[in-house]
Amino acid sequence: MKVVAKNQVKPEKIQEFMDLCKKLVEESVKEEGCIEYGVYQESENSGILTMLEEWKDESSLDEHLKSRHFTEIFPLLSGCLEKETEISVYRKKL
Amino acid sequence: MKVVAKNQVKPEKIQEFMDLCKKLVEESVKEEGCIEYGVYQESENSGILTMLEEWKDESSLDEHLKSRHFTEIFPLLSGCLEKETEISVYRKKL
Numbered sequence: 001m002k003v004v005a006k007n008q009v010k011p012e013k014i015q016e017f018m019d020l021c022k023k024l025v026e027e028s029v030k031e032e033g034c035i036e037y038g039v040y041q042e043s044e045n046s047g048i049l050t051m052l053e054e055w056k057d058e059s060s061l062d063e064h065l066k067s068r069h070f071t072e073i074f075p076l077l078s079g080c081l082e083k084e085t086e087i088s089v090y091r092k093k094l
Numbered sequence: 095m096k097v098v099a100k101n102q103v104k105p106e107k108i109q110e111f112m113d114l115c116k117k118l119v120e121e122s123v124k125e126e127g128c129i130e131y132g133v134y135q136e137s138e139n140s141g142i143l144t145m146l147e148e149w150k151d152e153s154s155l156d157e158h159l160k161s162r163h164f165t166e167i168f169p170l171l172s173g174c175l176e177k178e179t180e181i182s183v184y185r186k187k188l
Contacts, residue, residue, distance in 0.1 A: 002134055002146055004098055006182075018187065025188045040096055040184035050184060052096055052146075088100075090134035090144060093112065094119045 001061055002090040003053040011047055013080035018049070020076050027069035028053075033060020047082070061089070095155055096184045097147040105141055107174035112143070114170050121163035122147075127154020141176070155183070 009017045021039045028037040035054035042048035055061040064070055078084070103111045115133045122131040129148035136142035149155040158164055172178070 004144075004146075021188055038186050039188040041187045043183040043185060048182070049187070050098075050182070052098075052184065088142070088144070089137040090146065091137060092132050093135045093143070094115055094133040 001055045001057060002092070003051065003055065003061065004086075004088045004090070005051040005053070006086045006088075007049050007051075007077070007080075008082040009047050009049050009080050010082055014047065014049070017077060017080040020073055020080070021049075021051075024069055024073045027067070028064060031060065031064055031067065033057065033063060095149045095152060096186070097145065097149065097155065098182045098184070099145040099147070100180045100182075101143050101145075101171070101174075102176040103141050103143050103174050104176055108141065108143070111171060111174040114167055114174070115143075115145075118163055118167045121161070122158060125154065125158055125161065127151065127157060 007017070018039070025037055025039060028034055033056035035056060037051065037053045040050050040052050042050070055064065101111070112133070119131055119133060122128055127150040129150060131145065131147045134144050134146050136144070149158065
């Protein structure tokens with residue numbers, strides 16, 4: 001199960017956003033069901049900062065969304081954004 | 095280097111789209127610089143079918159975009175789409 005969480009970050013807030021993400025990544029990768037969790041910058045638009053994630057199954061993603069690091073840090077990220085995070089949850093087909 | 099290529103597929107064209115993707119995936123994963131190449135379906139919208147890809151570096155992505163399987167199959171996919179594929183190329187930051 002993969003997650004793409006795309007953020008359009010205000011230019012003056014990129015450093016603050018990355019600082020908040022650092023802790024979120026550090027804690028998320030320690031979760032038992034986390035296969036991958038990284039923050040990526042769009043090559044042609046430095047304000048697009050996207051979490052690309054892989055979780056073992058739906059319950060491990062649910063646990064992540066209830067985790068203390070997620071519920072504490074995710075709301076703080078919104079202050080850095082031009083608009084709400086676009087979240088897509090994907091299942092592998094091919 | 096990761097690529098997210100998001101497609102909104104016409105409901106009646108999903109099977110045709112997947113059949114075309116099958117060959118594209120089979121050939122792409124054989125490329126030397128391909129770390130990952132899969133087709134994923136959005137959990138809440140079965141018409142969103144997205145390639146989630148990882149390439150060793152920029153030159154391996156360039157080689158992919160020039161490959162025979164890509165240049166032959168990608169144009170055929172467009173006949174299945176509601177709108178043009180949204181392609182994002184990402185570099186890891188965290």
